[in-house]
Amino acid sequence: MRFVDEFREPELISKTAEEIRRLAGTERHYRMMEVCGGHTHAIYRFGLKDILPENIELIHGPGCPVCVLPMGRIDDGLSIAKDPNVIFAAFGDMMRVPGTLGSPLEHKARGMDVRIVYSPSDALKLARLNPDRHVMFFAIGFETTAPSTALTIKRAKGEGIHNFSVFCNHVTIIPAIRAILDSPDMRLDAFIGPGHVSTVIGCRPYEWIAQDARKPIAVSGFEPLDMLQSVVMLLQQLKKGEAKVENQYKRVVPWEGNRAALKVMAEVFQLRPYFEWRGLGFISQSALRLRDEYAEFDAEQRFNVPGIRVTDPKAAQCGEVLKGVLKPHQCKLFGRECTPERPVGALMVSSEGSCAAYFNYEHRKTPLTQLSVA
Amino acid sequence: MCLAIPGKIVELMSSGDQDCAMVEVVGVRRKIDVGLLSEDKPVPGDWVLIHVGFAMSKISEADATDQMNTLRALGEVEGAMQEVQGYGLDHDPDHGSGGDPNDAPSEYTPPPITKAIQ
């Protein structure tokens, strides 16, 4: 696969890992946060922790849009779909996330019309194909995904489609990073920046991290060589006492971002004054809702939603794991009451949630003494 | 939030006011929306990054090659410099073709280091 395989070249990976070991030395302990859930997933998928030296600690950040979604929002979305005329459409990632009365898949088993879509345009297509039903798209994602939802809504309006709405849970990444840096328990040296969000927002929005918080940040791709190169860049900055924004993912991320995508987002969405992030509490100006001109496509305006806040069980330590204060296995419920099959928190359901990633990929590992197979 | 895959545009299509394209990823063809690239329209042959059925960005082959070159050169300059510094070139004119270790630009090619010199 072009633009994928080159960045998984084994020899080059080993070589880069060696360079990291050389740069990292042994005296200092480095704490680097990878903000994006996609990076969390990549780290486990490629076994990157195995090849990084022990004194580089990768901490998982809150960039998992499924993980930070409060249970009450899932309940709200599902309550709209109780109406048999409504089709609940969402990405596969949402299907097993538990609401108070069960996950979307469990609701489907009980008769709700729940469909998996792979794109917001699939949801709109469903609306076109089912003119006598209403299709409600349960939208999630950071700025990577929001423009696609926005463009789809704009198209729906342009086509005069009336049986389509979006339950919008799009959130923005910068306030989440701010919340991390503001957190008193957090000690971080550097950030591995979210590469795909940056294809939309560019690299400028991170400048305050370098300038004000004095932390280096490398906007990173998702292949093993991308992430390793980002670690090299961050180590080089840290050793020189620098703090700047670097674009490791140049082949894809434009420094100024994607203007067309930002434009359509601004056209269709506006910032909510505040939004609740599971585990992080209320954060102002951190989430999107549809503008009034698009009110007919806003599921929250077209339908009555209970809007009940559901607090997580006290024992669940999702917030601390999300902020990187605790490692997944340090949560009291990990592996016991909370497993991927019976998840308590979304971190255990989402494929990029750190608890699920740790559970699925890591926690039964023992060091490999010998890797080659005849 | 981040599953995005590189794909090659093989055909541009338009249905109504929608900009679509057919991309190919190792023989798998998928119809995607290129509406987010309206300010920099891709053409067949271009590589784009695809996320939830939308093209998010064009992929720059030049930057990709650049990155690979940087990675391949990683450690070579530093490593070579350390080796060269270790020989105390300033005091050993018999060493050979070495240069001043203090001005090694990025194109610096380290001289072959033979074991005898150690």
Add this chain to the structure above:
Amino acid sequence: MSAPITTGVKPQAIRFRDPQIEMAHGAGGKASRRLVEGLFAPLLYGNSPGPLGDAGIVDLGGTHIAITTDSFVVKPLTFPGGSIGELAINGTVNDLAVSGAKAEALVVTYVLEAGLPSSVLEAEVRAMAKAAQAAGVRICGGDTKVVEHGKADQMYISTTGIGRLLHGVVIDPASVRPGDKILLSGPIGDHGITILLARGELDMEADLRSDTRSVLSMVEALVGAAGPGVRWMRDPTRGGAGTSLNELARDCGLGIVLQEEKIPVRDAVRGACELLGLDPLHIANEGQFLAVVAAEYADAAMNALSLVPGGEGAQIIGEVREQPAGAVLIATSYGGSRIIDMLVGDPLPRIC
């Protein structure tokens, strides 16, 4: 010389406490396992020894007969490379084959939806006849039920097959030892991805076909060349190779370590999986099998398979080790590794 199946490792006691049946219970992963081991096994198989394999072995006055049953529910009914009819024959033939038995006879049950066009039914029956002939198996009886429109996705087919155990092979996870090699007959993921694309919900196409076929000739070649060294076999259908290997790891209590670059996957399957966020190790196959072979027999096994039409793609993909006990680890060529878990329910595509 056929030998009786030894009493193997009994699965740990699992209680089935799920309040309702979900699609996940049929997906071949953890939920399915919970249902079978927690509800069916204690109530129905209570007195039967041995681990739950693909087929049951019955001693009929000294002759050991393998018997297995399988049902086929697939949408769409036909797809590139085959149709439900072929799956119904090959699936049962394969279950018997990987239990070390040659299928002799099958009986078939059809559950048909009222309104199903007869031409569709006839096409499937023809496909089954053809597949049965290719597999060398006799269909000797069956049953038909018709249900109301909307109560069956056009048709459900169930086949039950019996066969005689092949000479010289004893399938028993308890006989697996560290150092044994893991053998895979060919590329994984073809069937599941073909079905996914054939549903037409994704705007995606690829030049892919289901791999549905009988694996009996390959199994016979394997047993012929390496019989005493064959410890375990399975056909990785729903849940994929990852799930089957997890079952093995659990049943034998040892670790399975796979080498990622050795696992054969077609480009198109890889591309589709990358696009959708799926793992080929969790995708269903209908014409492949996994085998654990003692190291000293591995070369003979591979040679034998390479000579069978369809066996050229066989690979040794890993080996058995002491650790990680009870789990499956996949190692990359640059020193990274990750655990491959059993699927929970159906593989879900992801965007994150």
